[in-house]
Amino acid sequence: MYQFSGKLKKVSLALIILGAFGIVFSFLNAPSTIEEAKEIIAHQSAHGSSHGASHGDSQEQAHHDEKVVVADAHASEAAHAHDDNGHHVTEDSHAKTDAHAENHDDEHALHVLHQLQNKPWAALYVALFFFLGTTLLVLAFYAIQRVAQAGWSIVLFRVMEAITANIVPTSIAMLLVIIATVMHLNHLFPWMGEGVFDPASPNYDPIVDGKSWWMNVPGWAIRSIAYLAIWNAYRWFIRKNSIKEDTANDGGKTYKLNYNVSVGFLFLFMITESMMSWDWIMGLDPHWFSTLFGWYVLSSLLVSALTVIALVTIYLRHKGALPAVNDSHIHDLAKFMFGFSVFWTYLWFSQFMLIWYADIPEETTYFVARFNEYKVPFLAMVAMNFIFPVLLLLNSDFKSLPWFVVLGGIVILAGHYIDVFVMVMPATVGAQWSFGIAEISALLFFLGIFIYATFAAFAKANPIPKGNPFLEESNHFHYYNIEHRGEDSGDHH
Amino acid sequence: MESSKVIHAFYTDDEVLLDAVKDVKAAHHHIEEVFCPFPVHGLDKAMGLAPTRLAITAFLYGITGLSFAIWMTNYMMIQDWPQDIGGKPNFSWFANMPAFVPIMFELTVFFAAHLMVITFYMRSRLWPFKDAENPDPRTTDDHFLMEIPVHNNEAELTALLAKTGAVEINVVDKH
Numbered sequence: 095m096y097q098f099s100g101k102l103k104k105v106s107l108a109l110i111i112l113g114a115f116g117i118v119f120s121f122l123n124a125p126s127t128i129e130e131a132k133e134i135i136a137h138q139s140a141h142g143s144s145h146g147a148s149h150g151d152s153q154e155q156a157h158h159d160e161k162v163v164v165a166d167a168h169a170s171e172a173a174h175a176h177d178d179n180g181h182h183v184t185e186d187s188h189a190k191t192d193a194h195a196e197n198h199d200d201e202h203a204l205h206v207l208h209q210l211q212n213k214p215w216a217a218l219y220v221a222l223f224f225f226l227g228t229t230l231l232v233l234a235f236y237a238i239q240r241v242a243q244a245g246w247s248i249v250l251f252r253v254m255e256a257i258t259a260n261i262v263p264t265s266i267a268m269l270l271v272i273i274a275t276v277m278h279l280n281h282l283f284p285w286m287g288e289g290v291f292d293p294a295s296p297n298y299d300p301i302v303d304g305k306s307w308w309m310n311v312p313g314w315a316i317r318s319i320a321y322l323a324i325w326n327a328y329r330w331f332i333r334k335n336s337i338k339e340d341t342a343n344d345g346g347k348t349y350k351l352n353y354n355v356s357v358g359f360l361f362l363f364m365i366t367e368s369m370m371s372w373d374w375i376m377g378l379d380p381h382w383f384s385t386l387f388g389w390y391v392l393s394s395l396l397v398s399a400l401t402v403i404a405l406v407t408i409y410l411r412h413k414g415a416l417p418a419v420n421d422s423h424i425h426d427l428a429k430f431m432f433g434f435s436v437f438w439t440y441l442w443f444s445q446f447m448l449i450w451y452a453d454i455p456e457e458t459t460y461f462v463a464r465f466n467e468y469k470v471p472f473l474a475m476v477a478m479n480f481i482f483p484v485l486l487l488l489n490s491d492f493k494s495l496p497w498f499v500v501l502g503g504i505v506i507l508a509g510h511y512i513d514v515f516v517m518v519m520p521a522t523v524g525a526q527w528s529f530g531i532a533e534i535s536a537l538l539f540f541l542g543i544f545i546y547a548t549f550a551a552f553a554k555a556n557p558i559p560k561g562n563p564f565l566e567e568s569n570h571f572h573y574y575n576i577e578h579r580g581e582d583s584g585d586h587h
Numbered sequence: 588m589e590s591s592k593v594i595h596a597f598y599t600d601d602e603v604l605l606d607a608v609k610d611v612k613a614a615h616h617h618i619e620e621v622f623c624p625f626p627v628h629g630l631d632k633a634m635g636l637a638p639t640r641l642a643i644t645a646f647l648y649g650i651t652g653l654s655f656a657i658w659m660t661n662y663m664m665i666q667d668w669p670q671d672i673g674g675k676p677n678f679s680w681f682a683n684m685p686a687f688v689p690i691m692f693e694l695t696v697f698f699a700a701h702l703m704v705i706t707f708y709m710r711s712r713l714w715p716f717k718d719a720e721n722p723d724p725r726t727t728d729d730h731f732l733m734e735i736p737v738h739n740n741e742a743e744l745t746a747l748l749a750k751t752g753a754v755e756i757n758v759v760d761k762h
Contacts, residue, residue, distance in 0.1 A: 447685050451673045490642070574628035 096415040098553040102545065109542025116535020120214040123531075128200070131207035208281060209526040215280040216522040219271060221536035223374065224398070224514045225544055226264035227391070231399035233258040233329055234363050240332075240356040245567035246426055249418040251559045252552060253407050255336060258329050259551035263543045265322045272318045276311055282522050285309050285380040302380045309380060314373055321366045328359040333551075339561035346563060367392055378521035382460045384449075390441045391517075397434035397479075398510045401503040403427060406548060408496045415557055421494040422573040428493035431506060435483035438510075439476070463520040468527070471512045478509030494576050511537070592737040593619060593761045594744050595722060596753040597730050601627045604731045607751035608633045611735065614747055619734045622726035641710075645703045652698025656691040722759070730754075 125131045236254040239247045274280055281287065285302045289295025291310075293303075302309060335352050342348040368388030376387050384390070404427040410416045411424075449457045464472045486502045487493055519527045559565065572578070598604040605627060611618055618634050631639075661680045664670050664687075672683045680687075708714065726732045733753075735744060741758060748756050 443685075443688060447688065450685050453674060488646070574632075 096410065096413070096549075096553050096557055098549045102549055106542045106545035106549075109538045109545065111542075113535045113537070113539025113542055116531050117214065117218060117539060120217065120532035120535060124214050125207055125210050128203050128207050131210060132199075132203045134210065135203060135206055205524075206526060209523045212281055212522045213526060214532045215271075215274075215282055216518055217532035218536045219282060219522075220511070220515050220518045220533070221540045222264060222267050222271065223518070224511050225260065225540040226268055227395040227514075228398040228402055229258060229260040229264060229544075230325055230363075230367070231392070231395040232403060233261060233325065234360065234367070235396070235399055235403070237328070237332070237356040237359050237363065240353055241360055243353070243564065245564040246423065246571045248559060248562045248564050248568035249416065249571075250403065250407060250423060250427075250568075251336065251562065252555055252557050253410060253416070254403055255333050255555070256548045256552035257402060257406060257544075258333070260544045260547040261325060261329050263547055264540065265326055267540075268322060269319070272315060276315050283377050283380070284521070285377065286311060299380075305380070308372075309377065314377070317369060317373055321370050324359075324362050324366055328355070328362075331355060332359075336559060337555050340556055340559060342561055349561070349563060375517050378518060379460060381456060384445050384457075384460075386441060386445055390438075390445055393434060393438040393441050394510050394513050397431060397438050398507055400427060400430045400434060401506045404431060404499055405503045405507075408500060410552065410557075412496070415552070418558060418569050420571065421576060421578045422571050423568075424496060424499060425490075425494040425573050425576055426571075428487055428499045428502070431499070431502065432483055432487040432493070435479055435487075435506060438513075439480040442476070442479075463524070464516055467525050468516050468520060471516050475509050475512045475516060478505050479513065482506075482509075490575060494579070591761050592741075593759060594735045594737055594741070594748065595755075595757045595759055596733045596735070596748040596751075597723075597725070597755040598733070598752065599730060599754055600752075601625075601731065603752045604733070605629060605633055607733065607748070607753065610751050611733070611747065616735055616744065616747075619736050621734070622721045622723075622732040624727055624729060624731070627731075641703060641707060644706050645699045648702040649695045649699040651702075652695040653691055655698065656687070656694035659694070660687040660690055 125134060232254055236251070236258065238244075239251070239254075271280075275282060275286065278286070284290075285299070285305075287297055289297035290299045291303050291306055292298055332352060332355065335348055335355075339348045339352065371388045371391035375391060376383060404424065407416065407419060407427065408424065411419050446461065449461060482505050483502055486498065486505075492498045515533075562568075596607070598607060601623070604621070604623075608618065608621065608630065612633065612635060621630060621634065623630070657680075664672065664683070665678060665680050669676070669678050672686050675683060677683065721727065721732070722734070723730070723732055733748075735748075737744065737758065745756055745758075
């Protein structure tokens with residue numbers, strides 16, 4: 095039986111505490127007034143940073159550059175100028191252009207202020223969504239194994255179950271973010287802003303109003319809570335009944351019940367996963383829509399989930415906690431990592447190409463924002479999620495070498511974190527993005543929670559699901575085409 | 588000098604055959620060929636055959652197909668008869684590249700698949716109207732046949748094969 099070592103526990107708690115400090119720091123550090131935002135803008139332009147194109151077209155860019163220069167020239171006045179533009183006009187010789195520039199500058203500063211206030215929230219949200227989604231897909235992959243009555247993966251069941259323990263803390267965190275969002279503590283979702291659905295308001299948005307049958311705060315909150323409830327209910331049930339299987343000895347009755355419940359979960363999962371991706375990610379850009387977005391998010395999270403299963407399995411096997419896992423099991427997980435990396439690329443490119451080809455402005459805005467301000471992560475992600483896994487994991491022999499799988503897995507996970515980052519950040523913080531304390535802290539925080547939840551759960555159950563009727567098949571699993579090198583246990587054929 | 592006498596041992600089960608192959612190899616006899624009605628996983632390894640290099644050729648054929656697709660789209664759509672692709676007439680292959688990705692993908696698969704099949708046929712010396720090489724039609728139904736060349740050790744081989752569960756052992760002259 096595996097023991098959750100004190101050392102690993104300390105590492106995970108240290109990550110959680112370090113991450114929590116960083117998150118609190120980044121929230122306290124966010125600007126709260128427009129003056130602070132202006133200072134940051136002035137600071138940025140002084141450093142020659144070209145984080146300009148919030149609206150992603152060159153005209154706007156040129157205009158913006160001009161007004162930054164004006165703002166610099168009037169740096170001393172900037173603090174008091176904004177409260178009364180009328181006075182300014184009569185005083186200044188460059189009256190007209192200045193008044194316009196100041197006015198525009200204020201608008202821009204307010205915009206940047208909102209983006210900077212969103213930043214710690216968005217950083218937290220990216221890491222939270224990445225970990226919650228990956229854990230959810232581990233749960234879904236586990237359900238697929240049950241429904242398919244797969245034989246090879248039985249010895250990995252307890253690893254997958256342990257990882258899904260992470261769905262409880264991440265769901266609680268998500269619930270808190272949902273409550274905070276509904277209470278307008280953050281402005282991640284522009285359609286939740288004031289007056290968006292009110293024709294009398296200057297903020298009225300007829301496009302979003304047309305979607306109000308779906309995009310309304312009560313509906314969004316109820317759906318969000320329903321998704322979390324469904325996933326957690328299945329995870330609670332299947333974990334309990336999977337352990338019950340070990341000692342049930344009831345002629346497969348518990349096994350069949352678990353099968354039936356898993357079928358039901360997969361049905362609900364496919365619906366809730368798609369809807370979750372619309373509500374939690376696509377809603378960040380409420381004008382834009384893509385019909386394969388649910389699949390695209392699914393593929394990104396699925397390949398991350400398989401990578402996480404492979405990494406945790408390799409770690410536990412290295413610790414001697416999984417004597418029944420052999421090189422063929424690792425080989426199969428690596429095949430899935432490879433296959434779903436290609437699947438992700440297929441969906442990512444399908445979404446891109448149709449929008450690129452049709453060239454309809456309301457659709458291309460999504461990629462213009464990403465290609466102008468997020469060029470490096472946007473392109474690096476394609477290299478990390480497609481070219482690298484293809485070259486690394488194409489060869490059959492490499493797929494059973496643990497260090498190769500770990501190397502590929504770390505790059506794949508980093509690549510798909512960037513994928514989520516590029517999904518969330520352009521709509522929430524625009525040009526103000528960076529990868530700093532807020533982003534790293536959120537990652538460390540949820541990584542710590544993940545490690546604690548996973549290994550504490552793994553230590554609580556027998557690592558071998560003794561009651562599963564396919565256990566023998568899994569024990570003797572040997573993909574004919576590879577040599578078994580990495581494991582000590584002897585007789586596999 | 589190739590011996591002209593061979594032993595044909597028949598089996599009716601792939602697991603028995605696999606164990607028999609291992610026993611024969613363990614006794615240091617050369618197995619000329621095994622004829623099966625269906626592929627038996629692990630047989631090549633048990634017989635001591637070198638791993639297939641077909642996967643390497645597939646990779647090279649795929650690269651060839653990809654290169655061909657890049658050359659072809661560039662020649663057809665940019666150079667020979669420049670075309671306006673989705674309102675993007677910029678006369679540059681790279682700027683129009685997304686439109687060519689499906690073609691690049693398809694030709695990669697096309698080259699890899701077809702050339703791999705042709706390579707396989709050539710390596711197996713198979714071509715249309717060729718006479719079958721299998722010495723007994725039962726190997727196309729429900730029997731497995733192991734062929735072992737005889738070097739004045741007929742009795743020893745027969746005894747060994749009988750022990751491994753062969754249902755029929757024949758010594759034949761090979762032409």
